[in-house]
Amino acid sequence: MPSNGTYIRTDEVRAEILLDELNSAYERGWQPADVLHMAAHSGDPTDVPLAAASVLFDAHRTRAAHRAPTEWLHQVRTIGDRHPAIARITEPDRPFAASLFRVLPHVSRFQVDGLAYTWKYLPRFTHLTTPPSLWPQIRTAPDGTAHSAPDPRVLERIRGLLSKAESTEFPDEAEAFTAKAQELMTRYAVGAAVLDSAGSSTDPVRGRRLHLERPYAREKVLLLTAIGDANRVRTVWFTRVQIATIVGTVVDLEQVEMLFTSLLVQSTRAMNSAGTAGRRGGGATSFRRAFLTGFANRIGERLREVQAHATAEAAADARVPMTDLAPILARRSEAVDAEFRRLFPTTRSSGGRGVDSDGFHAGRDAAENALLAPGRSPLGH
Template identity: 45%
Template structure:
């Protein structure tokens, strides 16, 4: 359903929203939707490129368009998840004043957004009513959503506590639940000859130290059979994998970013000048990311052996199952991004920062839920 200019203009005049030339903003928004962009992506790019006033305008336009297109009744559940996240993070501006300059900047930015692989159909492709009327906008199944909810709860507790010991217990338990569930789900698919479902989900990465944060995301993804494709010009990565694996990557990335930021703050970066301090922080985050990746891969090997021991499969039988899933992921990455190329990190880093980052990674979540220190990320 497209935007009817007369309808928008009349509503703007009566509601006290954006002035009549707000039509250009709405047309630019719906055109961006047609090129693969989704609501949260639009907010991210507006915040990355413009200012707070333009972000408020973006939120207004997104919510206004959602009412025009009857998103509540027609949008895919993943689209509703975007709208819900925007409502949680931003106050609906409702009636507000925007300048012609702000509207022009927003419209121009959105018109110039490059095409993205579509993760969900745009409003023009929605049916009159959504066939799936479930209230939960989660893109995963009910069982997965339940497990992911428990994981989120545990990680939220780990991030909110000031006690390291307590945070380690909560995070270790969360990782135990997710690791076991992910491997068991793959084995269940193999037993029932169920084809592997592969999804893609965009992850927004914010400044500062964006390259080091992407390095952390790549390390987490690599350890969990997920491929990430980084689109530098828009500050977004696309994670491709099984739903449960992509969910695990998202949550670990968010949680470990919080832990890395806290560890970096505690480590300090006393230096004679700001440049040296920035070099230390970049190196710290790089060292943290590399060491976390090493630990996650080691944990994955142990978890695979433990899952095989608890099932009727042997390790020799489990590995081809996981390899098959990885092949499906690679095929989907090739379909979505046929011209991608592998880019490896280059350059030198502050040696003290790297050492401090690796040490912080070694301290992250070292204990199992029984309190013993065996430097494991999963409970095998």
């Protein structure tokens, strides 16, 4: 401290404050992927690598690999995969400040202070998993997620099919790939429900956050909600932070997230192909919003129809009468509703708003081309 009593913050102190604010955000319900999402919306693109370095160093320091819940570890590993250069140097045997300014030499001290300030004032968020202060010294038992997750081989096949659906330029191929993926996941979900009811396995209800991006974030939420409603998954949207939370069983959450990712690509492609019906400026924006709303509306209808058909086929394959399966699925839906009310007791339904009629119907028409059941032509043909 200088003779005039002015406090000078050293790099080491500055870095420790950043980590302290990160951990305080964790204790208020935020997770690693959430703080990266918020950093990406700060207006300074270098805030993302700074946030990644903080998260990865903190994970080493707290021994998250041996203590954290499965979902937490998945987020940390994903961040490390996206920032490999940072991951290699954020080791706990070197002071964080030294690591930070060596790997990110262009990060200013002011920026470190600014990110700490941002994290300091993040509001409380619903806890979806155990915060670091409650982690055991050594994780000795599964957290209920790892052993209930879908078979990795099934997920790999589904992801492969959806990736092909997103990359092909031929609508018929995209429809076939999407249809097969839907069939595989529906059959797996029904099988998981049957095993769960027989006591052979456990598919617990969980919450998971999805980070959405502008433009048209509200319309993307409508698509997510439509997919979730057809698959026993509830959705809540936090407009201020552009984060949606979906609540459901682990198997159903995987299905909804993968379908959403794929159908979002398909809806964007269809919207771009449709143009704007000659509109410009605000009129063009209104048309696109309405297009995506109509797409989501029709996709929800079709998913509910296809889900009923696929569920009946899966029940027949499993030799379970529908009269026995229906109560099983109803109980799972009731468990999801109960957990949703526990996590979000004060949510309210979002009101509708006027949309461009031409855009809305153009979006519904485009949704007819997203075939969701194998061996069936688009509805109405």
